[in-house]
Amino acid sequence: METYLVIGGCGFLGRTIVQALLARGSPVAVFDLVQRYFDEKVQYFTGDLTDPIALGDAIKKSGATILFHTASPHYDAPVAVHYKVNVDGTKTLLEVASANGAKCLVYTSSAGLIFNSGDARDIDERVPIPENPLSSYNKTKGIAEELVLEANGKNGLLTVAIRPSGIYGPLDQQGMGPGIAKAVREGQTKVQVGSNNNLTDWTYVDNVVKAHILAADRLSECTRGIKLKREEIMSKSFRN
Numbered sequence: 001m002e003t004y005l006v007i008g009g010c011g012f013l014g015r016t017i018v019q020a021l022l023a024r025g026s027p028v029a030v031f032d033l034v035q036r037y038f039d040e041k042v043q044y045f046t047g048d049l050t051d052p053i054a055l056g057d058a059i060k061k062s063g064a065t066i067l068f069h070t071a072s073p074h075y076d077a078p079v080a081v082h083y084k085v086n087v088d089g090t091k092t093l094l095e096v097a098s099a100n101g102a103k104c105l106v107y108t109s110s111a112g113l114i115f116n117s118g119d120a121r122d123i124d125e126r127v128p129i130p131e132n133p134l135s136s137y138n139k140t141k142g143i144a145e146e147l148v149l150e151a152n153g154k155n156g157l158l159t160v161a162i163r164p165s166g167i168y169g170p171l172d173q174q175g176m177g178p179g180i181a182k183a184v185r186e187g188q189t190k191v192q193v194g195s196n197n198n199l200t201d202w203t204y205v206d207n208v209v210k211a212h213i214l215a216a217d218r219l220s221e222c223t224r225g226i227k228l229k230r231e232e233i234m235s236k237s238f239r240n
């Protein structure tokens with residue numbers, strides 16, 4: 001059985017991944033700047049992603065073979081913090097991961113990194129990242145994604161990146177959820193901006209979690225040289 005370390009596991013998405021892993025009986029540990037949850041079954045490590053010693057220690061002591069990297073500063077954090085955490089932190093992770101026993105890494109990227117403020121209909125992952133990204137968040141998420149994908153197959157590590165669009169769900173403290181709840185509480189439910197034609201993607205957090213766990217399961221199968229059909233992977237991962 002694999003052991004999982006969720007980096008950023010006290011955040012909205014990370015915590016929901018932890019809950020899903022616990023629900024299926026998988027051993028799980030968390031690495032985060034701050035411990036915000038307390039569960040008997042979860043081993044918590046506090047530290048900064050950019051600190052190779054703390055991070056390497058957490059991977060080794062937890063015995064994690066599969067890493068989920070969900071840590072990131074928010075969109076409106078200072079530019080230097082985006083570079084420090086998303087770029088330097090991801091490099092640090094790639095440097096210490098396999099030396100401490102990890103075999104697979106699932107990176108949470110962002111659909112935002114290909115957004116250049118124009119319409120984006122019917123596109124997929126082949127769309128190139130814009131030369132001048134809209135923000136330091138988008139730019140550094142893109143650099144981190146490239147680093148993660150370049151590391152695939154090197155030093156015994158398999159990697160994958162997932163690009164969610166906006167995520168919503170119960171544990172959201174900072175994103176769309178609290179804003180909508182506040183508007184509803186204040187009776188501001190009849191405001192319309194624009195002509196009601198704009199489309200934007202939002203994904204319920206459980207679906208994003210499912211994508212992460214499916215990706216991890218697939219990488220795990222690959223490390224064991226097992227080739228499964230898509231239907232088999234789906235039924236193995238989420239029987240009910």
Ligand code: NAD
Pocket residue numbers: 007008009010011012013014031032033034047048049050069070071072073074085089108109110111141163164165166167168174175
């Ligand atoms: P969040 O802020 O709720 O969680 C991020 C967690 O990472 C926090 O617990 C934070 O303490 C931790 N963290 C930040 N910097 C760290 C560091 N230097 N070292 C260790 N831990 C650190 O954010 P979220 O909404 O759960 O987002 C999770 C991931 O999903 C992020 O990578 C984000 O870029 C990506 N994403 C989010 C959305 C969304 O709508 N929420 C959309 C697309 C992609």
